[in-house]
Amino acid sequence: MVVSENVAASPGASVFADALDVEIGCAGAYRTDEGQPWVLPVVRKVEKMIAEDNSLNHEYLPILGLPEFRSSASKIVLGENSPAVLEKRVGAVQCLGGTGALKIGAEFLRRWHNGGNTKTPVYVSAPTWENHNGVFANAGFEDIRPYKYWNAEKRGLDLAGFLGDLESAPEQSVIVLHACAHNPTGTDPSKDEWEQIAQVMKRRSLFPFFDSAYQGFASGNLEKDAWAVRFFVSQRFEIFCAQSFSKNFGLYNERVGNLTVVAKDEDNLTRVLSQMEKIVRITWSNPPSQGARVVSITLNNPELFTEWKDNVKTMADRVLLMRAELKAKLLALGTPGTWEHITEQIGMFSFTGLNPKQVEYLVKEKHIYLMASGRINMCGLTTKNIDYVAESIHEAVTRV
Amino acid sequence: MALLKSSKIIATVGAYTPALGVLPLRASSWWSEVQMGPPDPILGVTEAFKRDTNPKKMNLGVGAYRDDNGKPYVLSCVRKAEAQMAAKKLDKEYLPIGGLAEFNKACAQLALGPDNEVLKSGRSITVQSISGTGSLRVGANFLSRFHTATRDVYLPKPSWGNHTPIFRDAGMQLKAYTYYDPKTCGFDFKGALDDISKIPEKSIIVLHACAHNPTGVDPRPEQWKEMSAVIKKRNLLVFFDMAYQGFASGDIDRDAWAVRHFIEQGHNVVLSQSFAKNMGLYGERVGGFTMVCKDAEEAKRVESQLKILIRPIYSNPPMNGARIAATILNTPELYKEWLVEVKSMADRIIKMRDLLVSNLKKEGSTHNWQHVTDQIGMFCFTGLNPEQVERLTKDYSVYMTKDGRISVAGVTSGNVEYLAHAVHAVTK
Numbered sequence: 001m002v003v004s005e006n007v008a009a010s011p012g013a014s015v016f017a018d019a020l021d022v023e024i025g026c027a028g029a030y031r032t033d034e035g036q037p038w039v040l041p042v043v044r045k046v047e048k049m050i051a052e053d054n055s056l057n058h059e060y061l062p063i064l065g066l067p068e069f070r071s072s073a074s075k076i077v078l079g080e081n082s083p084a085v086l087e088k089r090v091g092a093v094q095c096l097g098g099t100g101a102l103k104i105g106a107e108f109l110r111r112w113h114n115g116g117n118t119k120t121p122v123y124v125s126a127p128t129w130e131n132h133n134g135v136f137a138n139a140g141f142e143d144i145r146p147y148k149y150w151n152a153e154k155r156g157l158d159l160a161g162f163l164g165d166l167e168s169a170p171e172q173s174v175i176v177l178h179a180c181a182h183n184p185t186g187t188d189p190s191k192d193e194w195e196q197i198a199q200v201m202k203r204r205s206l207f208p209f210f211d212s213a214y215q216g217f218a219s220g221n222l223e224k225d226a227w228a229v230r231f232f233v234s235q236r237f238e239i240f241c242a243q244s245f246s247k248n249f250g251l252y253n254e255r256v257g258n259l260t261v262v263a264k265d266e267d268n269l270t271r272v273l274s275q276m277e278k279i280v281r282i283t284w285s286n287p288p289s290q291g292a293r294v295v296s297i298t299l300n301n302p303e304l305f306t307e308w309k310d311n312v313k314t315m316a317d318r319v320l321l322m323r324a325e326l327k328a329k330l331l332a333l334g335t336p337g338t339w340e341h342i343t344e345q346i347g348m349f350s351f352t353g354l355n356p357k358q359v360e361y362l363v364k365e366k367h368i369y370l371m372a373s374g375r376i377n378m379c380g381l382t383t384k385n386i387d388y389v390a391e392s393i394h395e396a397v398t399r400v
Numbered sequence: 401m402a403l404l405k406s407s408k409i410i411a412t413v414g415a416y417t418p419a420l421g422v423l424p425l426r427a428s429s430w431w432s433e434v435q436m437g438p439p440d441p442i443l444g445v446t447e448a449f450k451r452d453t454n455p456k457k458m459n460l461g462v463g464a465y466r467d468d469n470g471k472p473y474v475l476s477c478v479r480k481a482e483a484q485m486a487a488k489k490l491d492k493e494y495l496p497i498g499g500l501a502e503f504n505k506a507c508a509q510l511a512l513g514p515d516n517e518v519l520k521s522g523r524s525i526t527v528q529s530i531s532g533t534g535s536l537r538v539g540a541n542f543l544s545r546f547h548t549a550t551r552d553v554y555l556p557k558p559s560w561g562n563h564t565p566i567f568r569d570a571g572m573q574l575k576a577y578t579y580y581d582p583k584t585c586g587f588d589f590k591g592a593l594d595d596i597s598k599i600p601e602k603s604i605i606v607l608h609a610c611a612h613n614p615t616g617v618d619p620r621p622e623q624w625k626e627m628s629a630v631i632k633k634r635n636l637l638v639f640f641d642m643a644y645q646g647f648a649s650g651d652i653d654r655d656a657w658a659v660r661h662f663i664e665q666g667h668n669v670v671l672s673q674s675f676a677k678n679m680g681l682y683g684e685r686v687g688g689f690t691m692v693c694k695d696a697e698e699a700k701r702v703e704s705q706l707k708i709l710i711r712p713i714y715s716n717p718p719m720n721g722a723r724i725a726a727t728i729l730n731t732p733e734l735y736k737e738w739l740v741e742v743k744s745m746a747d748r749i750i751k752m753r754d755l756l757v758s759n760l761k762k763e764g765s766t767h768n769w770q771h772v773t774d775q776i777g778m779f780c781f782t783g784l785n786p787e788q789v790e791r792l793t794k795d796y797s798v799y800m801t802k803d804g805r806i807s808v809a810g811v812t813s814g815n816v817e818y819l820a821h822a823v824h825a826v827t828k
Contacts, residue, residue: 029493037491044489051486057472058721059464060682063443096530096714103713112434134712207430238430252494253719264429274437281440282566285533288718289683 022389024380025370028183028213028348029252030315031379040250040311042304046294058289063277065094065258065287069296073258076299077179077212077226077243084233084262091269093259093276094287098213098244099131101259105209105240106139107279108272113207114172118142121173123165123206125149127373129183132176132211147175150185155341155353157187163200171205179212179241180225181347184375188218188346194228198235208232210241216248218347220316222309238263245295247348248312254291319348322381329390335397350376358396366392441561442801449799457797458815460806463613463778464682465647465745468812473745475680477737481727490723495716497707499528503722506729507688511642511656511673518663522696525703526688527710528717532643532674533562535689539639539670540570541709542691542702547637549602556580556592556606558803560613560641563606577605580615585771585783587617593630601635609642609671610655611777614805618648618776624658628665638667643674648777650746652678652739668692675725677778678742684721745809749778752811756780759820767827778809788826796822 023035032038050056064070070092075085084090095101106122114120119142124132126146136144147169148161166175177197182188189197201208210232215225229241245256259276263269280286298304327342342350354362354374362368368389370376381389439447445461467473498504508519508526518524529535544551553572555563556579564574577599578591599605607627612618619627631638640659646652662669668691675686689706693699710716728734750773757769772780784792784804792798798819800806811819 027494037493039489039492043492047486051482057474058478058681058683059472060443060462060676062447063440096718097716099711099715100713113430115433131711131715138709138712246494250492252492253716254492255714255716255718263431268429268431268434271434271436272431275434277440278437278565281443281533281562282569283534283537283713284530284685285562286443286683286685288530288685288721290720291718 022366022368022380022385024368024376024378024389028247028377029379030247030250030348031382033318033382033384035380035382038250038315040308042298042307042311043250043294045307046297046304049297050290050293056293061094061286061289061292063280063286064092064273066289066292066296068300069292070094070258072296072299073243073245074260076222077215077229077241077260078233078262079223079226079230082230082233088266089263089269091261091263091273093261093273093280094292095242095257095259096255096284096287097246097257098211098242099135099257100255100284100287101242101244101257102132102135102209102211103139103283104276104279105242105259106136106141107283108276109174109207109209109240110140111279112272112275113174121145121170122176123147123169123173124176125178125182127184128176128178129211136176149182150187150351152353155338155351156344157189157193159189159193159196163196166197166200166204166206169204169206172207174207174209175201176209176211177228179210179215179229180227181214181218181349183213183347184349184371184373185351186345186347186349187341187351189228191227191231194231198232198237202235202237208237208239210239212241213244214247214347215243216309216312217316217319220313220320222312233262238268245291249291249295249298249308250315251291251294254294255288256291256295319378322378322386323350325383325386326381326390329386330393333390333394335390335394337397348377348379350378352376352393354393354396355400358400361396361400362392366395368392445799445801448793452797452799454797456815456818458799458810458819460798460800460808460810460819463677463807463809465677465680465778465809466812468748468814470810470812470814473680475738475741477728477734477741478680478724480737481724481731481734484727484731485723492719495528495719495722497710497716498703499717500719500722500726502730503528503726504688506726507673508690510652510729511645511659511671511688511690512663513653513656513660516660516663518692523694523699524690524692525699525706526690527703527706528722529672529687529689530714530717531676531685531687532641532672533566533687534685534717535672535674535687536563536566536641537570537713538689538706538709539672540567540572542706543604543637543639543670544571545709546705547602547604550600550604552600552603553639554599554603554605554636556608556612558614559606559608561801563641572604575603579612580617580781582783585617585781586774587619587623589619589623593626596627596630596636597634599634599636603634603636604639605631605636606639606641607658609640609645609659611644611648611779613643613777614779614801614803615781616775616777616779617771617781619658621657621661624661628662628667632665632667637670638662639670639672641672643672644677644777645673646678646739646742647746650743650750652742663692668694675721679725679728679738681721681724684724685718686721686725749808752808752813752816753780755813755816756808756811756820759817760824763820763824765820765824765828778807780806780808782806782823784823784827791826792822796825798822
């Protein structure tokens with residue numbers, strides 16, 4: 001069952017007690033058209049391979065993690081022909097999910113960035129994944145600030161506000177950027193907008209910390225979803241990128257993450273990794289092996305890699321289909337308002353723009369559970385419930 | 401080849417920078433001031449060992465069990481549990497923040513005994529943790545945030561090397577109580593009681609439940625009883641680290657005796673458990689963190705705070721190892737098999753201790769090596785000093801930690817003679 005702890009407006013989220021319940025406020029986990037969790041076929045295949053390989057055991061991984069996992073995971077986001085990879089200035093730390101990668105990065109920055117000044121501002125988008133705040137605050141940063149991001153009125157990116165906040169950010173500030181499929185809005189900057197963002201960040205000496213939790217899952221294409229990260233690297237930024245394989249490999253509970261570090265050169269990289277090692281040792285000593293093995297075997301085997309990309313596209317395509325259908329149905333119903341954002345937004349989540357009263361109506365009257373913010377998880381939509389959801393949204397918008 | 405690469409680079413940069421033009425390379429790195437961190441004293445030993453090309457090399461550094469062929473050992477009950485799990489075709493949905501419920505319950509039962517009053521009354525909370533380290537870390541963070549009476553944590557002298565940095569990073573202040581007597585290579589009971597009786601009230605005292613790491617020296621039950629009384633009198637908060645239950649004596653109840661005794665005596669203990677060694681699940685990171693509370697209501701409040709602490713570190717714990725452990729603990733045949741396997745691991749270690757001593761005698765060593773067989777668990781504090789340790793490593797490729805600790809688990813009937821020979825050579 002998806003994590004019920006995160007669901008604000010959903011009392012019965014942990015059990016589908018009522019067959020009419022539509023759960024679209026849950027945490028980010030993919031669902032099939034039958035509303036079921038989906039273990040990727042390639043994952044089942046690889047797990048079987050692991051189980052049958054008697055040469056494998058349960059020994060400790062190195063502190064920084066499984067080497068084949070770290071390098072292949074970094075190459076997935078940067079591209080194996082990335083100049084940074086070729087110049088040997090890319091390293092990584094295997095971590096416990098995307099959260100763990102953010103944690104290790106944050107702990108490192110608190111100690112070593114900007115002279116270890118814990119008042120160095122950390123900027124997160126308004127809104128952002130709610131645990132971003134928690135991770136950085138818990139790591140010891142005292143000043144976590146929002147940068148303008150979501151324009152509720154136009155239901156899109158507030159680029160001017162975003163750039164304005166970057167312009168006024170103190171130098172050395174850490175900027176947490178969503179690599180793709182922004183959570184919770186589903187609204188990503190365009191290539192041109194990313195270029196403008198990068199320009200300001202370079203000029204203002206701001207540090208980019210990417211959160212990449214949905215690579216492949218957003219557009220169905222790995223390269224497309226990594227464009228922003230690769231662009232920054234091509235501009236010779238030093239970056240951190242917290243990668244999660246929870247969604248794109250469906251390995252949620254195995255806690256597979258990777259903190260990719262791109263440094264100016266190998267020497268700086270080596271010193272950074274050595275300090276990250278010390279942080280890992282006093283946090284979890286060394287990371288869990290099962291999930292990393294699955295990802296590593298998959299990424300390093302051409303056939304399995306192709307199969308995985310296919311599985312990822314299956315998930316992304318279903319989400320894209322649901323977006324298209326929802327918008328089409330709302331338009332067909334003549335639901336007031338503009339609904340372009342449903343298909344313009346990308347990834348698992350959509351900020352519908354529904355207000356709290358409309359959300360309450362959906363929850364109370366229609367048994368449709370979504371976040372108070374109006375965020376829905378597209379994965380909760382199926383061909384069986386989409387008509388009901390569209391009609392209910394129509395009702396909510398016209399009656400409330 | 402180089403030309404091809406550079407033209408690709410230029411092409412890529414050219415494609416990406418129409419708006420930005422040519423940007424000057426950064427004058428320096430963000431990380432110019434970052435110092436090189438030293439290698440981990442314990443895990444660093446294995447890394448040095450791997451680089452050594454001597455065919456006779458021995459890794460007696462990290463505490464990982466080896467069979468008599470020097471190979472890692474995957475328990476048969478683990479393989480069976482894994483097969484059972486695979487057949488179920490479970491999904492991979494996130495675990496709750498506090499972990500797998502059936503694991504947490506079984507984990508607490510293993511430590512406290514299934515009929516423990518604490519479990520019956522629901523006045524404890526157990527959360528799944530990232531093995532022992534993760535458990536200690538969560539505990540240290542909790543105490544740092546909520547045990548406001550003091551920052552002081554008392555460790556036995558010596559203690560596991562990673563205890564200090566974990567507690568320190570959590571914001572605690574480290575102090576020590578006498579524990580090991582280098583003269584006898586045994587427990588300095590009087591020294592310990594003396595020190596403990598002077599510890600300021602409400603301080604936190606860390607106790608190794610069994611198979612003390614690094615010394616292998618454990619108090620006897622009568623000694624534990626006296627320690628419990630003094631600790632109670634001093635009103636100290638007890639933090640048990642139990643990383644070797646079953647592994648020390650071969651008997652899981654015997655190894656948990658101290659924990660259970662303290663609880664019986666009214667200490668509301670804090671407890672870290674690891675299944676790395678006793679189930680051989682090292683890399684799966686299986687552990688538990690337990691707090692014994694005043695009552696069920698307090699336990700619920702504590703649980704909610706533990707979740708708040710865990711979420712910003714890793715959100716929720718890894719499933720695989722916890723599920724293996726839960727399957728073993730909750731399936732009677734597998735549980736029985738596990739008890740037998742744990743005992744056989746413990747027995748092999750005890751045998752190696754005997755063999756080491758008898759071989760040292762054969763070598764002609766006149767030192768008293770009784771501590772090697774008196775000590776218990778995976779580790780042995782040989783009594784070797786840093787210079788001797790360095791010679792052992794340099795001249796004989798025997799790897800161990802600087803404090804003279806060896807992992808007896810790395811000793812086999814095939815290499816025990818060589819080890820005795822080397823130890824004798826540097827100590828005669």
